Amino acid sequence: MERVVRHFQEELEALQARLLEMGGLAEERVRAAVQGLVTRDTAAIERVIRGDEPINELHIEVDSRCFTLLALYQPMATDLRSIVAAVKINTDLERVGDLAVNIAEAAQRYINHPPVKKLIDIPQMGEIAQLMLRDSLDAFVQRDTTLAKQVLSEDDRLDSLKTLVFRDLLACMLEDGTIVEPALDLILISRHLERIGDHATNIAEDVIFMVSALDVRHLPPAEPTE
Amino acid sequence: MSDPATRLTALGALASRSSQHQHPPVDRPVKIHAESLNFSYGSTRALTDISIRIHPNVVTAFIGPSGCGKSTFLRTLNRMNDIIPGTRVEGKVLIDGTDIYGPGIDVVALRRRVGMVFQKSNPFPKSIFDNIAYGLRINGMAGTRSELAERVEESLRQAALWDEVKDRLQTSALAMSGGQQQRLCIARALAVRPDILLMDEPASALDPIATQRIEELVYDLKKTYTIVIVTHNMQQAARVSDFTAFFWLGRLVEYDRTDKMFTAPAEKVTEDYVTGRFG
Numbered sequence: 001m002e003r004v005v006r007h008f009q010e011e012l013e014a015l016q017a018r019l020l021e022m023g024g025l026a027e028e029r030v031r032a033a034v035q036g037l038v039t040r041d042t043a044a045i046e047r048v049i050r051g052d053e054p055i056n057e058l059h060i061e062v063d064s065r066c067f068t069l070l071a072l073y074q075p076m077a078t079d080l081r082s083i084v085a086a087v088k089i090n091t092d093l094e095r096v097g098d099l100a101v102n103i104a105e106a107a108q109r110y111i112n113h114p115p116v117k118k119l120i121d122i123p124q125m126g127e128i129a130q131l132m133l134r135d136s137l138d139a140f141v142q143r144d145t146t147l148a149k150q151v152l153s154e155d156d157r158l159d160s161l162k163t164l165v166f167r168d169l170l171a172c173m174l175e176d177g178t179i180v181e182p183a184l185d186l187i188l189i190s191r192h193l194e195r196i197g198d199h200a201t202n203i204a205e206d207v208i209f210m211v212s213a214l215d216v217r218h219l220p221p222a223e224p225t226e
Numbered sequence: 227m228s229d230p231a232t233r234l235t236a237l238g239a240l241a242s243r244s245s246q247h248q249h250p251p252v253d254r255p256v257k258i259h260a261e262s263l264n265f266s267y268g269s270t271r272a273l274t275d276i277s278i279r280i281h282p283n284v285v286t287a288f289i290g291p292s293g294c295g296k297s298t299f300l301r302t303l304n305r306m307n308d309i310i311p312g313t314r315v316e317g318k319v320l321i322d323g324t325d326i327y328g329p330g331i332d333v334v335a336l337r338r339r340v341g342m343v344f345q346k347s348n349p350f351p352k353s354i355f356d357n358i359a360y361g362l363r364i365n366g367m368a369g370t371r372s373e374l375a376e377r378v379e380e381s382l383r384q385a386a387l388w389d390e391v392k393d394r395l396q397t398s399a400l401a402m403s404g405g406q407q408q409r410l411c412i413a414r415a416l417a418v419r420p421d422i423l424l425m426d427e428p429a430s431a432l433d434p435i436a437t438q439r440i441e442e443l444v445y446d447l448k449k450t451y452t453i454v455i456v457t458h459n460m461q462q463a464a465r466v467s468d469f470t471a472f473f474w475l476g477r478l479v480e481y482d483r484t485d486k487m488f489t490a491p492a493e494k495v496t497e498d499y500v501t502g503r504f505g
Binding site for chain 1: 464490491501503
């Protein structure tokens with residue numbers, strides 16, 4: 001029994017390592033896409049658009065590892081919750097990779113036009129989204145629910161910034177009809193970054209479930225306390 | 227999605243609530259109620275302070291490492307331990323409200339009500355028909371020849387064995403396969419119309435197909451009977467039971483809905499056992 005458990009534990013650690021690798025790649029691609037936008041670097045943007053393959057390969061590999069672990073070991077309790085969490089986190093990370101491509105595509109269109117305005121909020125959104133991703137994955141590895149809860153709170157900041165960007169650009173568009181196209185791309189980018197925050201939130205929720213078996217998704221708002 | 231702060235408040239409420247759910251809800255009807263049960267083999271204490279409410283028409287699984295007392299406790303439920311000299315029982319076991327260790331209890335009648343199937347199938351060296359008819363005859367429940375035949379058929383059907391043996395009822399039970407012999411023992415236990423069925427590792431000596439048939443049978447039988455099953459196979463407990471009780475060192479550590487026990491047990495020691503970290 002002990003030998004089997006050790007083997008299972010090693011497999012579980014290998015699975016975590018793959019997810020972390022994927023998380024690192026996803027985070028780097030988000031950083032590169034936003035950086036490419038800010039510096040108007042066509043080559044960097046191009047690399048993000050063409051470079052989705054490693055994440056896609058890891059996506060398939062992680063799924064296959066989870067499948068095998070479930071089939072061979074029929075894990076229970078915390079082990080079961082860890083693997084189910086890994087399956088879900090895997091999907092979230094793959095989507096983050098896709099969103100980085102979406103950001104790069106919008107950036108590619110955007111830099112064909114003169115700058116609409118100085119970019120301040122969008123780079124900040126990029127930093128928050130990356131931080132949320134990193135923290136959610138750290139929380140996963142360290143089984144740290146406090147850090148996971150912190151990620152949940154960060155999501156609010158990202159949502160507010162997205163609203164701010166939208167209002168700001170809407171005002172610009174009303175003022176100057178010629179910038180509608182590039183301004184819409186910036187709105188799309190802020191929307192993609194906000195979605196990345198949602199995926200990090202999903203990961204944090206999965207970590208809380210994995211560690212404490214509490215499902216915190218879609219909880220109704222609590223009654224206001226005195 | 228609601229805002230994070232309110233979700234976190236709800237999370238706290240959920241956490242404090244979940245700690246009160248370590249046992250199945252008590253408002254369900256109770257079939258077997260053990261109260262502060264202690265059991266000793268001579269000077270060796272095997273069970274300490276076991277209190278549990280087992281519900282009717284569900285499957286309750288007892289799990290735990292070897293020597294944890296789960297089989298001993300199962301055998302206290304129809305006083306099967308009485309046949310071992312030097313054993314001592316303290317506390318109560320109420321079945322439908324009557325203490326089976328109380329005065330004036332007819333142990334033979336008790337065991338008719340609380341049937342038992344063992345790890346190793348133990349058919350009598352008789353025909354298939356006579357194996358089932360045996361309990362009916364010695365209990366004076368045989369009736370007329372055709373009534374007896376009906377009862378034998380009904381029991382074999384309930385045990386999902388009828389179609390396989392209907393053309394050879396007079397052949398020896400010992401010629402059957404292991405899985406069939408075990409189902410025959412279940413049919414034999416059902417023939418005297420018990421309302422509780424105790425199963426002590428009923429599938430541990432069987433191949434996967436025969437095991438699956440026993441598990442399907444258990445699933446069907448719970449509509450009619452209250453079933454308590456001891457198993458070493460955790461996946462089996464997870465598959466067949468509605469409630470699971472984890473025993474360790476002669477004590478009942480945790481008892482809850484099976485899905486809870488195998489996905490999010492409340493006790494660390496249960497967690498360690500179901501994830502294979504000890505035992």
